[in-house]
Amino acid sequence: MNEFEETESPCHYRRALEIVSSQWTVLVFYELESGKRRYSDLKKRVEGVTQKMLTQTLRQLERDGLVVRYVHPTVPPTVEYELTPLGQTLIGPMRILHQWTDAHYDSVLRARKAFDAINRPPIQSAEHLIN
Template sequence: MSEFAMSDENESPCHYRRALEIVSSKWTVLVFYELESGKKRYSDLKKRVEGVTQKMLTQTLRQLERDGLVVRYVYPTVPPTVEYELTPLGETLIEPMRTLHRWTDSHYDSVLQARRSFDRQNA
């Protein structure tokens, strides 16, 4: 079972927890950044999302499709051409993700400095 997979019966009543599960995966965020500019073929996503395995990309895209954030198009070519695109619901997550990205750009050096200080004090 993937890190995302959860049966509906096991869903937490806390919607915030589920929202965090969606956006806390680095692969989800990286896929979103790639799809922000429009529809992409699976093979292009695989090339552009550095470090993702085929299995993890497939699991991520399936979960995003299940959550209604991505739509999958299959074209009857040989081999089949598969493309993905953000849904209107998925597009609503772009701005919060941009905000998190801006926060990271502005504050990550402070996080690293705090980690070093903590590690020195607790060594």
């Protein structure tokens, strides 16, 4: 077996999900869709991401060949990120997922609420805690 053969999962869908399943990956992609962004701009625009998670996400995307990192020799160094041509190919599928979410997420929330109403565990009294 060579270094490029996958041993963890024979399922192509699982492999694709491994790449895009992180919420941070999707949000970074949306920010990079319009072009290069400085690290500091990504940090500001990707709401809720920690520096550690942003760095890990960008490194994984770079490793996967989806993002390219540019370091400019300034003081301090300026770092920018941009989608590669391979990364650009994921924009379409991500837009479709975004459209589906806009169109159907309210239905998902209603289904969850209905499910929870039927399957809610009974409320226990606090008497058994006293004894």
